[in-house]
Amino acid sequence: MQQETIAAIATPPGEGGIAIIRVSGSEAIAKVGAIFKPRIKDRALNQLHGYQMILGWIVDDQGQPIDECLLAVMRKPHSYTAEDTVEIHCHGGVLAARQCLEQVLGQGIREAYPGEFTQQAYLNGRLDASQAEAVIEIIRARSKKALNLAVKQLSGYNSRYIHRLEDRLIQAAALIEASIDFPEEVGEPDYEEIARLLAEVQHHLGQLLAAGKRAEIYRSGVKVVICGKPNVGKSSLLNWLSGRDRAIVTEIPGTTRDIIEEYVNIKGIPVRLIDTAGIRKTEDRVEAIGVQMAQQAISEAALAIFLLDITSGITLEDEEVFHSLNPDRTIILINKDDLVEKQIDHERIQACFPGIPVIFGSVREEQGLNELQNRVEAMILSGLGREGEVEMLLSARQQQILQDCQEHIESVSEILGQVSLDCLAVEISELLEDMSELTGKSLKADAIERIFRDFCIGK
Amino acid sequence: MVYDAGSYDVVVIGAGHAGCEAALAAARMGCRTLLSTLSIEHIALMPCNPSVGGPAKAQVVREIDALGGEMAINTDKACIQMRMINTGKGPAVQALRAQADKHQYHWAMVDTLLQQPGLDLLMAEVEKIEADQSGVAAVVTRTGARYLCKAVVVTSGTYLKGRIIIGDVIYDGGPNNQVPAMKLSQSLMELGLTLGRFKTGTPPRINRRSVDFSKMIEQPGDERPLRFSYLSPLEPRQQISCWLTHSTPLTHQIVMDNIHRAPMFTGVIKGRGPRYCPSFEDKVVRFSHKSSHQLFIEPEGRNTDEMYVQGLNTSLPEDVQLQVLRSIPGLENVHMMRTGYAIEYDYVIPSQLKLSLETRVIPGLFTAGQVNGTSGYEEAAGQGLIAGINAALKVQDREVLILKRSEAYLGVLIDDLVNKENDEPYRLLTSRAEYRLLLRQDNADLRLTAKGREIGLVDDVRWEAFSLKLDRLEAAKKQMVETTFTPGDAKMTSFLAAQNSAPLKDRISLWELLRRPEIEIGQLVEQGWLEEAPPDILEQLEIQSKYEGYINKQREQVKKFEKLEERRIPEDIDYGEVYGLSNEALQKLQAIRPRSIGQASRISGVNPADINVLLINLEKARRKS
Numbered sequence A: 001m002q003q004e005t006i007a008a009i010a011t012p013p014g015e016g017g018i019a020i021i022r023v024s025g026s027e028a029i030a031k032v033g034a035i036f037k038p039r040i041k042d043r044a045l046n047q048l049h050g051y052q053m054i055l056g057w058i059v060d061d062q063g064q065p066i067d068e069c070l071l072a073v074m075r076k077p078h079s080y081t082a083e084d085t086v087e088i089h090c091h092g093g094v095l096a097a098r099q100c101l102e103q104v105l106g107q108g109i110r111e112a113y114p115g116e117f118t119q120q121a122y123l124n125g126r127l128d129a130s131q132a133e134a135v136i137e138i139i140r141a142r143s144k145k146a147l148n149l150a151v152k153q154l155s156g157y158n159s160r161y162i163h164r165l166e167d168r169l170i171q172a173a174a175l176i177e178a179s180i181d182f183p184e185e186v187g188e189p190d191y192e193e194i195a196r197l198l199a200e201v202q203h204h205l206g207q208l209l210a211a212g213k214r215a216e217i218y219r220s221g222v223k224v225v226i227c228g229k230p231n232v233g234k235s236s237l238l239n240w241l242s243g244r245d246r247a248i249v250t251e252i253p254g255t256t257r258d259i260i261e262e263y264v265n266i267k268g269i270p271v272r273l274i275d276t277a278g279i280r281k282t283e284d285r286v287e288a289i290g291v292q293m294a295q296q297a298i299s300e301a302a303l304a305i306f307l308l309d310i311t312s313g314i315t316l317e318d319e320e321v322f323h324s325l326n327p328d329r330t331i332i333l334i335n336k337d338d339l340v341e342k343q344i345d346h347e348r349i350q351a352c353f354p355g356i357p358v359i360f361g362s363v364r365e366e367q368g369l370n371e372l373q374n375r376v377e378a379m380i381l382s383g384l385g386r387e388g389e390v391e392m393l394l395s396a397r398q399q400q401i402l403q404d405c406q407e408h409i410e411s412v413s414e415i416l417g418q419v420s421l422d423c424l425a426v427e428i429s430e431l432l433e434d435m436s437e438l439t440g441k442s443l444k445a446d447a448i449e450r451i452f453r454d455f456c457i458g459k
Numbered sequence B: 001m002v003y004d005a006g007s008y009d010v011v012v013i014g015a016g017h018a019g020c021e022a023a024l025a026a027a028r029m030g031c032r033t034l035l036s037t038l039s040i041e042h043i044a045l046m047p048c049n050p051s052v053g054g055p056a057k058a059q060v061v062r063e064i065d066a067l068g069g070e071m072a073i074n075t076d077k078a079c080i081q082m083r084m085i086n087t088g089k090g091p092a093v094q095a096l097r098a099q100a101d102k103h104q105y106h107w108a109m110v111d112t113l114l115q116q117p118g119l120d121l122l123m124a125e126v127e128k129i130e131a132d133q134s135g136v137a138a139v140v141t142r143t144g145a146r147y148l149c150k151a152v153v154v155t156s157g158t159y160l161k162g163r164i165i166i167g168d169v170i171y172d173g174g175p176n177n178q179v180p181a182m183k184l185s186q187s188l189m190e191l192g193l194t195l196g197r198f199k200t201g202t203p204p205r206i207n208r209r210s211v212d213f214s215k216m217i218e219q220p221g222d223e224r225p226l227r228f229s230y231l232s233p234l235e236p237r238q239q240i241s242c243w244l245t246h247s248t249p250l251t252h253q254i255v256m257d258n259i260h261r262a263p264m265f266t267g268v269i270k271g272r273g274p275r276y277c278p279s280f281e282d283k284v285v286r287f288s289h290k291s292s293h294q295l296f297i298e299p300e301g302r303n304t305d306e307m308y309v310q311g312l313n314t315s316l317p318e319d320v321q322l323q324v325l326r327s328i329p330g331l332e333n334v335h336m337m338r339t340g341y342a343i344e345y346d347y348v349i350p351s352q353l354k355l356s357l358e359t360r361v362i363p364g365l366f367t368a369g370q371v372n373g374t375s376g377y378e379e380a381a382g383q384g385l386i387a388g389i390n391a392a393l394k395v396q397d398r399e400v401l402i403l404k405r406s407e408a409y410l411g412v413l414i415d416d417l418v419n420k421e422n423d424e425p426y427r428l429l430t431s432r433a434e435y436r437l438l439l440r441q442d443n444a445d446l447r448l449t450a451k452g453r454e455i456g457l458v459d460d461v462r463w464e465a466f467s468l469k470l471d472r473l474e475a476a477k478k479q480m481v482e483t484t485f486t487p488g489d490a491k492m493t494s495f496l497a498a499q500n501s502a503p504l505k506d507r508i509s510l511w512e513l514l515r516r517p518e519i520e521i522g523q524l525v526e527q528g529w530l531e532e533a534p535p536d537i538l539e540q541l542e543i544q545s546k547y548e549g550y551i552n553k554q555r556e557q558v559k560k561f562e563k564l565e566e567r568r569i570p571e572d573i574d575y576g577e578v579y580g581l582s583n584e585a586l587q588k589l590q591a592i593r594p595r596s597i598g599q600a601s602r603i604s605g606v607n608p609a610d611i612n613v614l615l616i617n618l619e620k621a622r623r624k625s
């Protein structure tokens, strides 16, 4: 039997080191190939023989690198699962691996259950029969675990949201199905009501997704990069936020040449703070590599703190740094505000970097740094709802389902009233099925029950 | 005294909608068949509503026809009104519905049965089925006749230990005051089958001459000629109207004032009633916020004044029924000809069946129709057909016929019956089908006629008509794909402008053009781009083109679904030896013994972990052998 293509992080969870994502199944090579950018241009993943490796990046939908990875290709039946397999060795640690996995799942690959690779291997005849029982133990254990998890997730506080979501979707389905199966009693469906219900579902989906992302942030943390031209005070800021003298600080521009990482806690959020080499054009080879790494770090970070020196005005170098930043994920700190010579004011900043939040402060005098932390927190959590609204930890798979549902509802809302009812029903049952996967119970049957509950039907 | 009365290949017990199809199918497939009924005067009786079809049911009637069954042809013969319903909701859920002349329906079916070579009709009460684990041997009637046979199909409807309830009047009886079958239940139980008890009901009938139609809304049939069977002539017919009225607050008051006398509230009725067909008193209580319910007054035939009050199922006492009727606009002076009643009956719990409708305990014993806990003439006839076919195939030692959920509503129906737990009579709904867009009433022949031919049920007349249609369809489709137009085409440009349709940007085929919602196939014929063809061919082309996207989407889903359906489980599997199954799954699998992994996954109580466990064990067993 042909197996579904599945993926999961295969290395045990933990900080640092290399994490491996295993992707197994007939579509593994093609689908990973679609999100992989090789370092050497004309080497493509699907040209590789079994047991060959290739270096490059897993990229996001815009083609931006998520992480540098080494990919190993194994062709069936010469792999653990005896299916075509790609192993993605993520260099950026667990966090980057999770982001890569999400990108893989975004290609329509399903996240594997614990033990599923072993199951594939067994079903493909890779393991001998004595191992069958061991595989079954894993399946039984995981179904129990999944159940516990589902029960925990769906109990009490969070269940309200899930149920509201299901309820509206089932209601929309019931309106359509009742009109189809009992035309004489029910008549035409109320399209406005269906549209209203779908909008509500979409709203709740958005809330859940946001809550999931927020929980994920508190659990796994985010990457924040400090950047700017040399000598603006980047290392000083890292030292202050971490509460110790981690990085060397001197008045010599170009002091920091390597990437310096430090885990700090900003308003309860675990932040992996990265101090970079000051970005400038340089002849020094060591420094040049440092600058390159800084740019890489910027592209991977969730947020950048962009430092300027108030005494030097806004220079060409500053503008160059700004070019490599994502303006939606940037906070500007105008440092050294304690000094008398002020070459930068609000107007200048607004003119050069419109719309970016700006704080004037001094690392040395510890001014504006509390405001900076508030800003960092707000920006990381922006769009993710308020604390206490919904609390929910989502697996990559669950997140994927919610995202799919949201996109699907959007397209359904667009065609509402334009396609015939039987086609609309196809879309709605797909949605129901996706949602069923989230909560583990069949919603289609519920929709039929709902018809009998809410509509007076029958001859 | 029991005597030897003869021998048959197949004996069918009960000549309702299921029994007639079963007997005709078996005989047409070459089996010597006996059809036994309690009353020849009540063959193919419609003891409830005088109509056939509607959503999901119409598709079933067409499927029966496509396979070579009788219901569609018989309905066309007896039809006094036909309407297409759900017309604005898309081709997949459009459904034909006919009002039938009950008497003509009965006579036409008797006529067909009598003319069928190899089929004998018998009026008798079968009391006993002689059988053991190795198979059925004979049936014995109340008067001692013993008929040897190789297969038996039980299609006894709601007659098994039937009990009629009207208020506090209760007596043993079958539908429509027929005698019930009091002994057969016992025989089925002795053979090892478990029976349950269900309830259903019917409304009172009234005299047309006592109705004031001026207070009602007329419901005429469609003007264009319609038909169920692909073989019936498509010609206009004389139609009789139905009438729409409604209950009033006074009606509901009468019900509430007498609710203490209603059997369902006094506890006299214990059997479960269907929620899609609630009694009127149930509707009044459960939907108390509604001050009015629709009621349709439907003719029962051309040569009778009896009319059916659709929406007024009731087992209220007779005097209350009369008061209720007379509180309804247009029925102020009504004369009630038959009293409404509830009926309780034994049914065979269908999880004891294989997907072929053969019982698992006794090889060669099949059950079909309402006796399997379903409701509806169409559901009954469909099961009867499948059971009759499989009984014949069994006798002939051939491979069984099982329709998949992706092939037919009949597949959905039987698969649901066997795998899902039902606590009310099962009614088919289009929403129970996953692949509704593929299971349309317009393509039942394309889905099933080849299968019917293969098993030997589709005769030459039907086969030739079908083959001709198929050829014409394919030729027309080819022409439409191959005929293309460029943006410069003057005739096309002016045509599109006239239809308010966007001008062409690229070369486009006729097939693609038809996808545009504003373009109709008739216009393409008018313009001379497409050859004139019979309406069913044009309709088919139009649906296939316009819905191609969604149809392909469902085809993809079907591919996935069928992978698991084709993964067969060995018939001799010992579930006790399957390591790692949950207790509930073990019991269910042992009881139902699914044919495939797909079927196993639909059984209530079997979860995905159990399916994985099963897969691994199957692999293990395969390697050992």
Ligand SMILES: Nc1nc2c(ncn2[C@@H]2O[C@H](COP(=O)(O)OP(=O)(O)OP(=O)(O)O)[C@@H](O)[C@H]2O)c(=O)[nH]1
Residues within 6 Å of the ligand: A229, A230, A231, A232, A233, A234, A235, A236, A237, A248, A249, A250, A251, A252, A253, A254, A255, A256, A257, A276, A277, A278, A279, A335, A336, A337, A338, A339, A361, A362, A363, A364, A365
């Ligand atoms: N007056 C004043 N001096 C500061 C402040 N913050 C940092 N400095 C000084 O600025 C100089 C450079 O600081 P660093 O933290 O090394 O700057 P950097 O951005 O890391 O420099 P590079 O690593 O060379 O790119 C040091 O002498 C600091 O003491 C401030 O708020 N006020």
Ligand SMILES: [Mg+2]
Residues within 6 Å of the ligand: A234, A235, A236, A247, A248, A249, A255, A256, A276, A278
């Ligand atoms: Mg530094």
